[in-house]
Amino acid sequence: MRRSVAFLLFSLSALLPVYGKPLTYKGGTLVETRNNGAENSVIVTHTVTPRMALGARVDYFSGDEEWLTTVTYSHLLKRWNTPDSQANVWVTLGAGVMSQSGDNDYDNGGMGNLNNDAEAAATIGISADWETRRWYLSYENRFIASDDSKFHQSARVGVAPYIGSYNGINTWLMVQVDHRPDEDESFAVTPFIRLYNQRIMGEIGISTRGDVLFNASVQF
Amino acid sequence: MRKLAISTVMALGLTAPAAAENILVGVNGLVCAFCVHGIEATFKEQPQVETVKVDLDEKTVAVVTKAKMTLDDAAIEHLITEAGYTPIKICRTKDAGRAAPTESECKQLKTASSTQ
Numbered sequence: 001m002r003r004s005v006a007f008l009l010f011s012l013s014a015l016l017p018v019y020g021k022p023l024t025y026k027g028g029t030l031v032e033t034r035n036n037g038a039e040n041s042v043i044v045t046h047t048v049t050p051r052m053a054l055g056a057r058v059d060y061f062s063g064d065e066e067w068l069t070t071v072t073y074s075h076l077l078k079r080w081n082t083p084d085s086q087a088n089v090w091v092t093l094g095a096g097v098m099s100q101s102g103d104n105d106y107d108n109g110g111m112g113n114l115n116n117d118a119e120a121a122a123t124i125g126i127s128a129d130w131e132t133r134r135w136y137l138s139y140e141n142r143f144i145a146s147d148d149s150k151f152h153q154s155a156r157v158g159v160a161p162y163i164g165s166y167n168g169i170n171t172w173l174m175v176q177v178d179h180r181p182d183e184d185e186s187f188a189v190t191p192f193i194r195l196y197n198q199r200i201m202g203e204i205g206i207s208t209r210g211d212v213l214f215n216a217s218v219q220f
Numbered sequence: 221m222r223k224l225a226i227s228t229v230m231a232l233g234l235t236a237p238a239a240a241e242n243i244l245v246g247v248n249g250l251v252c253a254f255c256v257h258g259i260e261a262t263f264k265e266q267p268q269v270e271t272v273k274v275d276l277d278e279k280t281v282a283v284v285t286k287a288k289m290t291l292d293d294a295a296i297e298h299l300i301t302e303a304g305y306t307p308i309k310i311c312r313t314k315d316a317g318r319a320a321p322t323e324s325e326c327k328q329l330k331t332a333s334s335t336q
Binding site: 021083165168198201219 | 247261274279302304
């Protein structure tokens with residue numbers, strides 16, 4: 001079962017395009033998947049007002065073999081629009097359920113075995129970004145409160161090797177630094193390439209730990 | 221008789237249709253091609269809008285209305301703000317022969333704020 005779901009997430013990630021911003025425009029919907037060595041996530045967000053979005057998110061944490069399913073509320077705290085840049089600060093709250101995959105998943109003919117000891121979980125995260133048509137900086141964190149609490153923070157820096165047009169393919173060269181204090185090897189550095197065209201975006205890279213990063217997002 | 225003919229033609233709507241309006245909006249925050257999709261989507265939902273084109277180099281949004289239709293300044297400011305950006309000026313022309321309004325046809329938006 002777990003393999004089937006993981007395969008489904010991976011299949012979705014091949015179809016769906018990553019964005020990073022929890023809000024798009026009023027009435028817009030963003031479907032996003034994020035995949036790396038530590039977790040696989042599928043996120044759907046609908047922007048209700050220019051400052052607020054509601055969504056749903058499913059995460060699989062491969063290290064602890066845990067699933068987290070949450071509904072989310074994102075709020076734009078501040079936005080700065082200048083002639084040559086935009087910067088944003090958001091907060092995202094989540095509430096849902098954390099459940100753990102069993103260790104003997106494949107004892108029953110490979111059908112898998114999910115434990116039923118689901119527990120309530122809540123999340124809070126802050127994210128911020130600043131970008132021009134040439135440079136990109138972002139930071140985000142997320143604290144998951146449950147019996148097995150987790151904290152993750154990451155920062156990105158990027159540069160566009162050429163200034164892309166609205167209708168053309170835009171290319172960004174980026175580096176992401178992840179910090180997961182719960183893990184033995186708590187830091188990971190991932191150089192990756194971001195490509196997007198209008199409403200479809202994809203990112204692919206490989207970390208210093210040898211893990212593949214694959215993110216994708218599309219907005220409707 | 222001639223007056224009658226002219227009146228008849230006008231009554232039948234056979235005169236040239238009223239020109240569409242070319243509107244050019246200067247916008248702050250237009251830096252990400254992936255993000256500005258929202259502006260296109262927002263304007264295309266408006267029944268008055270024939271075409272909309274975002275120009276990241278000029279930091280403008282060009283809107284052509286349907287014939288006999290217009291979008292007032294308040295509506296434009298609202299739509300740009302709803303999409304997450306800050307309108308700073310609105311220029312208009314009804315001269316269909318010109319691609320864009322001139323600077324003298326622009327109105328600076330005194331209420332525009334660069335933070336939201």
